[in-house]
Amino acid sequence: xxxxxxxxxxxxxxxxxxxxxxxxxxxEFHPATGASVGVVSPMTGETLCQSGGASDDDVGAAVxxxxxxxxxxxxxxxSFFASF
Amino acid sequence: xxxxxxxxxxxxxxxxxxxxTGRTINEMxxxxxxxxxxxxxxxxxxxxxxxxQGEQLDAPSGYEITMRxxxxxxxxxxxxxxWPLVNVVLKLGPALAAGCCVLLKPSExxxxxxxxxxxxxxxxxxxxxxxxxxxxxxxxxxxxxITHPGISVVGFTGSVSTGCRIxxxxxxxxHAKHIFAEMGGKSAAxxxxxxxxxxxxx
Numbered sequence: 001x002x003x004x005x006x007x008x009x010x011x012x013x014x015x016x017x018x019x020x021x022x023x024x025x026x027x028e029f030h031p032a033t034g035a036s037v038g039v040v041s042p043m044t045g046e047t048l049c050q051s052g053g054a055s056d057d058d059v060g061a062a063v064x065x066x067x068x069x070x071x072x073x074x075x076x077x078x079s080f081f082a083s084f
Numbered sequence: 085x086x087x088x089x090x091x092x093x094x095x096x097x098x099x100x101x102x103x104x105t106g107r108t109i110n111e112m113x114x115x116x117x118x119x120x121x122x123x124x125x126x127x128x129x130x131x132x133x134x135x136x137q138g139e140q141l142d143a144p145s146g147y148e149i150t151m152r153x154x155x156x157x158x159x160x161x162x163x164x165x166x167w168p169l170v171n172v173v174l175k176l177g178p179a180l181a182a183g184c185c186v187l188l189k190p191s192e193x194x195x196x197x198x199x200x201x202x203x204x205x206x207x208x209x210x211x212x213x214x215x216x217x218x219x220x221x222x223x224x225x226x227x228x229x230i231t232h233p234g235i236s237v238v239g240f241t242g243s244v245s246t247g248c249r250i251x252x253x254x255x256x257x258x259h260a261k262h263i264f265a266e267m268g269g270k271s272a273a274x275x276x277x278x279x280x281x282x283x284x285x286x
Contacts, residue, residue, distance in 0.1 A: 005099055007196065013096040014200040015207070023219060024202035025187075027212035034220055037192050042106030051195045054218040054225040059187075063234040065213040066158045066185040 026065035087123035126177025155183030157236025165191035230254040241266040
């Protein structure tokens with residue numbers, strides 16, 4: 001097992017480079033409009049990166065896109081989420 | 085499909101989770117295994133729930149009782165710092181199986197693999213709006229999320245004090261919600277004086 005790489009290297013490998021400060025809703029990444037929050041390494045105490053701080057408006061936008069996606073009529077389970 | 089897409093990113097997810105949680109890389113193999121197993125388990129449970137739809141129950145003569153299961157609505161999932169990715173799946177799986185869209189709110193300490201998971205969701209073109217992630221502090225993002233009138237279900241894992249506050253605050257303004265709170269589980273860890281190099285654990 002190789003030693004852990006850096007957050008930057010791993011976010012590039014995972015395709016989330018530049019997206020660790022973003023929010024995800026409606027299948028897209030969106031910038032957060034609240035104050036960002038430092039993510040701290042519990043091993044070293046150093047700040048690894050910043051993550052997004054969702055404002056009330058951001059949360060509202062995320063709820064707004066999830067509500068219409070919500071199953072409208074008694075279609076529970078896998079019949080709705082076919083790709084699950 | 086989701087489980088396979090997560091498994092395809094196993095190594096970098098393990099490493100990112102280890103860096104962010106401070107747990108050992110060797111433990112992360114088990115976490116990734118759990119993530120895949122639980123996703124598949126809940127997909128199976130979704131089918132079993134579908135099978136129960138329209139079940140006829142015993143009824144008085146001349147009456148008919150049919151069970152109809154409706155999805156509760158949008159579920160807010162407030163997640164802990166200790167097993168971030170496993171907890172994503174433990175909350176998201178049953179919610180999706182029951183037909184609920186989810187808004188995941190990872191701990192502000194450990195949001196990284198949840199965002200990486202969101203990238204997987206995007207890459208496999210999961211239905212838009214079904215799995216969503218918002219990040220930030222509990223006092224701002226978390227509070228705004230659980231009190232939002234568009235949320236019908238709140239699932240929480242974390243401390244007793246936060247769980248009690250969520251149960252109380254989520255229904256502010258008489259917006260009734262289903263609350264599921266898994267609280268506690270803080271275990272004492274005794275660090276003796278002869279242990280070196282652990283300045284951040286004191």
